Amino acid sequence: xxxxxxxxxxxxxxxxxxxxxxxxxxxxxxxxxxxxxxxxxxxxxxxxxxxxxxxxxxxxxxxxxxxxxxxxxxxxxxxxxxxxxxxxxxxxxxxxxxxxxxxxxxxxxxxxxxxxxxxxxxxxxxxxxxxxxxxxxxxxxxxxxxxxxxxxxxxxxxxxxxxxxxxxxxxxxxxxxxxxxxxxxxxxxxxxxxxxxxxxxxxxxxxxxxxxxxxxxxxxxxxxxxxxxxxxxxxxxxxxxxxxxxxxxxxxxxxxxxxxxxxxxxxxxxxxxxxxxxxxxxxxxxxxxxxxxxxxxxxxxxxxxxxxxxxxxxxxxxxxxxxxxxxxxxxxxxxxxxxxxxxxxxxxxxxxxxxxxxxxxxxxxxxxxxxxxxxxxxxxxxxxxxxxxxxxxxxxxxxxxxxxxxxxxxxxxxxxxxxxxxxxxxxxxxxxxx
Amino acid sequence: xxxxxxxxxxxxxxxxxxxxxxxxxxxxxxxxxxxxxxxxxxxxxxxxxxxxxxxxxxxxxxxxxxxxxxxxxxxxxxxxxxxxxxxxxxxxxxxxxxxxxxxxxxxxxxxxxxxxxxxxxxxxxxxxxxxxxxxxxxxxxxxxxxxxxxxxxxxxxxxxxxxxxxxxxxxxxxxxxxxxxxxxxxxxxxxxxxxxxxxxxxxxxxxxxxxxxxxxxxxxxxxxxxxxxxxxxxxxxxxxxxxxxxxxxxxxxxxxxxxxxxxxxxxxxxxxxxxxxxxxxxxxxxxxxxxxxxxxxxxxxxxxxxxxxxxxxxxxxxxxxxxxxxxxxxxxxxxxxxxxxxxxxxxxxxxxxxxxxxxxxxxxxxxxxxxxxxxxxxxxxxxxxxxxxxxxxxxxxxxxxxxxxxx
Numbered sequence: 131x132x133x134x135x136x137x138x139x140x141x142x143x144x145x146x147x148x149x150x151x152x153x154x155x156x157x158x159x160x161x162x163x164x165x166x167x168x169x170x171x172x173x174x175x176x177x178x179x180x181x182x183x184x185x186x187x188x189x190x191x192x193x194x195x196x197x198x199x200x201x202x203x204x205x206x207x208x209x210x211x212x213x214x215x216x217x218x219x220x221x222x223x224x225x226x227x228x229x230x231x232x233x234x235x236x237x238x239x240x241x242x243x244x245x246x247x248x249x250x251x252x253x254x255x256x257x258x259x260x261x262x263x264x265x266x267x268x269x270x271x272x273x274x275x276x277x278x279x280x281x282x283x284x285x286x287x288x289x290x291x292x293x294x295x296x297x298x299x300x301x302x303x304x305x306x307x308x309x310x311x312x313x314x315x316x317x318x319x320x321x322x323x324x325x326x327x328x329x330x331x332x333x334x335x336x337x338x339x340x341x342x343x344x345x346x347x348x349x350x351x352x353x354x355x356x357x358x359x360x361x362x363x364x365x366x367x368x369x370x371x372x373x374x375x376x377x378x379x380x381x382x383x384x385x386x387x388x389x390x391x392x393x394x395x396x397x398x399x400x401x402x403x404x405x406x407x408x409x410x411x412x413x414x415x416x417x418x419x420x421x422x423x424x425x426x427x428x429x430x431x432x433x434x435x436x437x438x439x440x441x442x443x444x445x446x447x448x449x450x451x452x453x454x455x456x457x458x459x460x461x462x463x464x465x466x467x468x469x470x471x472x473x474x475x476x477x478x479x480x481x482x483x484x485x486x487x488x489x490x491x492x493x494x495x496x497x498x499x500x501x502x503x504x505x506x507x508x509x510x511x512x513x514x515x516x517x518x519x520x521x522x523x524x525x526x527x528x529x530x531x532x533x534x535x536x537x538x539x540x541x542x543x544x545x546x547x548x549x550x551x552x553x554x555x556x557x558x559x560x561x562x563x564x
Numbered sequence: 565x566x567x568x569x570x571x572x573x574x575x576x577x578x579x580x581x582x583x584x585x586x587x588x589x590x591x592x593x594x595x596x597x598x599x600x601x602x603x604x605x606x607x608x609x610x611x612x613x614x615x616x617x618x619x620x621x622x623x624x625x626x627x628x629x630x631x632x633x634x635x636x637x638x639x640x641x642x643x644x645x646x647x648x649x650x651x652x653x654x655x656x657x658x659x660x661x662x663x664x665x666x667x668x669x670x671x672x673x674x675x676x677x678x679x680x681x682x683x684x685x686x687x688x689x690x691x692x693x694x695x696x697x698x699x700x701x702x703x704x705x706x707x708x709x710x711x712x713x714x715x716x717x718x719x720x721x722x723x724x725x726x727x728x729x730x731x732x733x734x735x736x737x738x739x740x741x742x743x744x745x746x747x748x749x750x751x752x753x754x755x756x757x758x759x760x761x762x763x764x765x766x767x768x769x770x771x772x773x774x775x776x777x778x779x780x781x782x783x784x785x786x787x788x789x790x791x792x793x794x795x796x797x798x799x800x801x802x803x804x805x806x807x808x809x810x811x812x813x814x815x816x817x818x819x820x821x822x823x824x825x826x827x828x829x830x831x832x833x834x835x836x837x838x839x840x841x842x843x844x845x846x847x848x849x850x851x852x853x854x855x856x857x858x859x860x861x862x863x864x865x866x867x868x869x870x871x872x873x874x875x876x877x878x879x880x881x882x883x884x885x886x887x888x889x890x891x892x893x894x895x896x897x898x899x900x901x902x903x904x905x906x907x908x909x910x911x912x913x914x915x916x917x918x919x920x921x922x923x924x925x926x927x928x929x930x931x932x933x934x935x936x937x938x939x940x941x942x943x944x945x946x947x948x949x950x951x952x953x954x955x956x957x958x959x960x961x962x963x964x965x966x967x968x969x970x971x
Contacts, residue, residue, distance in 0.1 A: 149872075152864050159857055198680040233825055235630050245630045247826050308631050351632065434928055435847050442600065442854055449592045449858060453865035456585035460872035463582075493935045516842035547581065 132488065138422060139489035142465065145450045150493065153454050157497025160450025161502025161540060165525075165533045167436070167443040169505065170512055172529055173522045174334070174432045179262055183422035183454040186260060187391070189217065191402055193417035195361050205361055205416050208377040209248035211346035213405075215372065218254055222397050223383035223390070225260050229253035230330050230379050231356040232347060234340055238293045239303040239310065248289060248339040249331070249355070258284070258315075260384050261327065266290075268300030276343050281350075284315035284341040306340070315341075323522055324420055324431050329378050330357040333431045334519035354378065355414045383419075395419050433517070451544050458493070458548040466555055473557035486549035488543070492543015501537055502530075528531055569949050572901050575877070586869060586908040590945060593862045594913025598941040599920050600851045601931050604770070607844040611837075613782070615663035616734075616768035618700025619834040621654075623800040623811055624662050625792065626828040629816065636792030637716050639822065643793060646817045649863050652806035653696035653814070660690040660789075660796040664836035666828075669770040673785055674753040686737055686783035687771045688754070689834070690717065692790035698801045704735055706748045706764025709788040711766055717791045728754075730763035737783040738765045753786055775841070805834060862945075863952040870898065870956035878963055885965035898957035899950055907947035910942045 143150040177183050191213055192205035209217075214228040232250040237243055254435050257263070258270035262285075283304060290299055304311050317329065317337075325335040342352065356377040360369055367377040385391045395417065402415035420428060462469075469482055505525065512523040525533075576583045630729065633639050640658055649655035661667050669690070672682020689695075699847040713729045720726050731754060734949050738747035751759035769784040802810040811830045831839075874881070881894055 150866050154610060156861050156864065159861060163857075235628060237630070243826075245826055247628055282660055435843065438603075438924075438928070439847075439850065442596065442851070445592065445596045445855060449589055449596070450594065450861055452585055452589040453868075456582060456589065456865055457868045459582055459585065460869050464872060464876065515846050516839075517846075533909055551581070559840070 133489035135485045136492065137452045138485055139492045142461070142489055143492065144425050146464075149457055153457050153493050154496045154500055156450040156453045156457075157494060157537070157540060158500025158545070160447035160505055161498055161501025161537045164440075164443040165446040165501060165505035165529070165536065166508030166512065167440045168532070168536075169509060169525055169529045170436055170523045171432065171440050172517075173524070174519055175321065175426075177321050177423065178324055178326045179422060182262060183326075185384050185386055186422050187383050187385055187394075187419045188422075188425050189383055189398065190418035190420075191398065191411075192413045193375070193377065193405070193411055194413055195375075196412035199413055203416070205418060206377040207380075208357070208359070209379045209381045210237050210375065210377050211379055211411075212372045214371055214379040214381050217381060217401070223385055223394055225256040225384035227254045227257040227260055227380065228344060228379050228381050229257060229327065230344065230354055231338070232327050232342075232352050232354050234306050234342075236289070236293075236340060236458070237305045239305055241305065243293050246292075249336075250340040250342060250347070250352065251328075251338040252342050252344040252352065252354075256343055256384075256545055257341070260382060261322070264320055266316050266318040266319040267298045270315055270341075271343055274493070276345055279345045280343060281309060281311045281346060282314045282343065283311045284317065285318050286337065286339040289339040290316045306342070306353060307350070311342070323519075324426060324427060326431075326448070327382060328356060329429055331355070331432065332518050333429075333520065334517075385419075391419060391545065406442075415484060433519075447540070451540055453498075454493070454541075454544040455547055458490060458544060459551060460554045462548040465552070469552055469555040470557050473555060479553040481551040482555070483549045486552045487545050490541050490545020490549065491538070494544065495538055495543060498534060498537025502533055505533060506563055569900070569904075570856040572897065572904060576901070576904075582869060583905055586866060586905045587912060589862055589865050590949065591912035591916060592910025592947050594941055595911050595916035595920055597855050597858060597945075598913070598917040598933065598937050599924065600855050602921070602937055603924075603930075604851050606930065607848045610774065611765050611841045611844055613774045614768050615769060615770035615774075615833065615837070616699075616760070616766065617663060617702050617770075617833050618801060619832060619837060621700065621801050621804065621807065622698075622833040623802055623807060623814065623830055623834065624665065624882055625798040625800065625811075625814060625818070625830050626666070627798075627825045629794055629822070630824040633792070633794060636794055637718055637790070640790070640793045642821060643798065643818055644692075646821055647798060647800060647814055648694075650810065650813045650817060650962050652803050652810045654692045654801040654803060655957075656798060656800045657694035657698040658692040658791060658793055658796050659695060659699075659799050660791045661687075662797060662799055662833055662836065663770050663774070664833065664840035665772065665797065670772070671755050673737070673755070673783070677753055677757045677759065682755075684740060686733075686754075686785045689769075689786045690789040690791050690796070691786050695786070695799070699801045700801060701769060702767045703732075704765045704767040705746065706732070706762070708732075708764065711713075714788045714790050717789050717795070720789065727758055728760050728789070730761040730788070732764040732766055733762055734766050734769040734782055734784040736781045737785065738762070740781065740783065754787070769892050769918060790970060791823060806944060811865075837945045840905070845852075859948060863948055866902065866949055866952035867955060869960075870902065870953045874956045874960040877935070877960075881960050881963050884963050885963065891961040894961040894963075895957050898953055898960055902949045902953040902957075903946065906946050910945055913945075914938050914942070954962075 179186065188203045188205060189209065191209055193213060194206065200465055218226060218228050230252050233247055235245050235247050235251045237245040248338055255271055255273045255276050258265065266287065269286055271280060275282055283306065290296060299313050299316055302313050304313055320337050322337055324333045325331060354370060356378065358369060358376055360376040362375040368374060382393060385394055398417040398419065399415045402411055402417060405411040473482065509523050509525060544545050592795060644656050644658065661669055669688045670685055671688050673686045674683045693711065693714055731752065733747065741747065741752065742750055747762045747765055752762060752763050754760055770782050771784060773781065800810060800814060815830065828875055885894065917933065917938065924930045925932060
């Protein structure tokens with residue numbers, strides 16, 4: 131039966147090539163636009179650490195001054211250096227890492243390669259294990275290296291390519307500004323989407339090229355980068371000093387389950403209370419402990435423009451669908467006499483309905499294929515966009531499946547009303563008017 | 565010309581669904597296009613925000629020492645002397661930041677010492693000697709800093725009690741703090757609780773990163789604090805048409821003075837502006853493209869349905885023609901019908917446009933859709949509808965009466 135309907139549908143499409151073409155074009159445009167924006171949205175709202183992101187949590191404490199305080203206010207996103215170091219020293223979570231962004235000028239030891247400024251991350255030892263950083267050669271550093279302010283670094287795959295032509299450079303030396311450092315690890319190509327552990331560097335920034343133990347970076351005076359918030363009435367002369375009232379460090383902890391989260395939260399409250407008694411904190415404890423996902427939602431990490439484009443494309447798809455429904459309806463009604471004849475010859479309403487739905491599916495399928503092609507072109511266009519996330523916009527398996535599902539769904543939605551109308555055609559009346 | 569709306573209504577009532585779909589399509593298009601055009605306007609306006617700098621003549625040089633400078637102040641002074649001596653350079657200075665640049669320093673500033681929270685958030689420009697001439701900014705009132713008023717940031721850091729002799733503020737900030745009166749000589753509190761005198765008001769001085777939907781007005785403050793070149797940029801003002809030559813000469817001179825430095829590409833502030841608004845420009849084009857395609861789809865929908873109607877009603881048209889209706893009357897019948905449907909759709913679309921705008925206002929801090937957009941959108945869609953229906957209507961009018969009746 132289906133083959134027969136398919137034949138009828140193709141015949142009907144051939145009989146009205148312009149109208150059919152218009153419908154396919156409209157559906158294709160709608161599906162293409164919405165799939166393009168949906169893909170971008172899907173990529174940008176991705177989970178940076180699938181399977182592990184619910185265990186990592188960002189710690190926020192409220193170390194601000196009492197002046198101008200409003201109860202219940204969101205505390206600073208970052209910690210002061212002193213608090214971050216205190217928490218790290220007390221190490222109450224299975225894993226924890228303090229960190230900050232930076233920039234440094236690097237050169238190979240022989241100073242053959244051109245000196246270049248690279249993005250850096252200064253962190254404590256657990257960073258690599260917590261973030262699931264893939265190491266190609268060597269390893270990360272240990273807590274002992276942190277304590278010893280060891281002159282060691284881990285470099286990115288890209289930096290290793292540039293300076294050492296991709297060879298195993300672990301054990302070799304690198305000149306970082308004024309200091310000679312030993313490379314102990316080289317990362318495999320690694321991109322975190324989004325760059326969740328420090329969104330100040332750009333939500334979709336690339337992973338840093340140089341990783342240095344935090345204590346070492348501070349000791350040799352490497353440049354810091356990122357956002358910083360200072361408070362108080364005293365002028366801050368050295369914001370990077372441990373005692374300064376400046377928040378500029380990110381602090382992440384790994385907590386395996388709800389119990390651990392609860393315990394850690396209690397510990398943070400107790401810590402803040404202790405700091406208040408010592409006269410350092412002025413405000414009542416106001417801690418936050420957000421998982422990666424909660425953090426990304428809180429920071430509205432998907433750019434407003436992308437959300438706007440998604441809504442725009444869905445609106446556009448709606449217009450295209452309305453258009454297709456209207457044209458399909460027109461086509462159905464034009465075929466009214468034939469439907470009457472078929473009905474008079476014994477076709478059931480169900481059969482007429484099915485026949486027209488198949489026709490809608492054929493048009494929808496063609497529209498979907500066109501949409502797929504347009505989405506592919508659209509994503510090419512998105513990748514030419516100047517935004518940092520542009521290169522990430524690619525169609526993957528799930529999105530391809532979604533694309534096909536959306537086009538079939540859209541065509542069924544567009545075909546239902548005309549098919550129903552066609553099934554309503556009364557046989558006798560039509561024969562009479564012939 | 566008499567308007568025979570009666571028969572039109574009667575026919576439309578027989579095709580409620582098809583007519584409803586056209587109304588819906590026009591309405592949705594109208595709602596989306598009104599808001600998209602409004603968004604485009606909003607982006608374009610943000611891109612035009614003046615910085616106050618002589619953007620076309622500017623050169624921004626950013627460089628970093630490979631090894632730590634022992635005396636970054638001395639190196640900066642040496643570089644500046646070199647730059648000022650180059651042919652084609654009007655003036656050179658060192659600033660912590662320039663509009664649309666990579667680094668952005670903003671802070672609170674208050675009118676009184678006891679403000680619980682800063683009264684305004686402003687961009688903080690730390691500027692060394694020659695900043696006014698090299699930037700091309702214009703003083704509206706007051707004076708520039710005197711040479712002895714500049715201090716080095718490195719030295720200031722060592723003295724917790726040191727104070728700043730005065731600041732210059734942007735006109736918008738002056739009006740915000742001292743509405744209706746002169747800001748000159750008044751005291752402001754730029755961070756902390758030490759008062760600083762306002763020495764001058766700058767006509768226009770933009771934020772480092774304008775165009776953020778959340779950013780307040782163009783509030784900016786200039787402090788006579790000289791940063792080292794490692795913590796800021798050199799700003800040069802080139803003579804007209806000399807920019808390329810100046811960039812080349814400046815790079816060569818700076819490298820000759822000290823080879824051990826890393827340069828960022830030199831850009832003018834106009835180029836930084838281009839870069840800063842790339843994303844907005846891209847978005848404006850995307851929106852424009854969507855509007856255009858939406859119009860085309862809507863027009864095609866109208867043409868398709870009108871064509872179908874003409875064919876379906878050919879018997880009625882033939883009868884009317886045989887009974888003496890002119891071609892003009894048939895033409896007008898279809899145009900009137902479309903006008904009616906479009907008007908209905910537009911009325912619906914206006915309501916939807918406002919609803920969408922309301923959602924945008926809540927989610928994107930956008931202003932209210934100006935009423936002026938609605939009649940413009942309405943007229944555009946009406947014209948589109950008339951244009952789309954013209955073809956089918958003319959075909960209907962051209963139908964020969966006798967043949968139709970016979971067929």
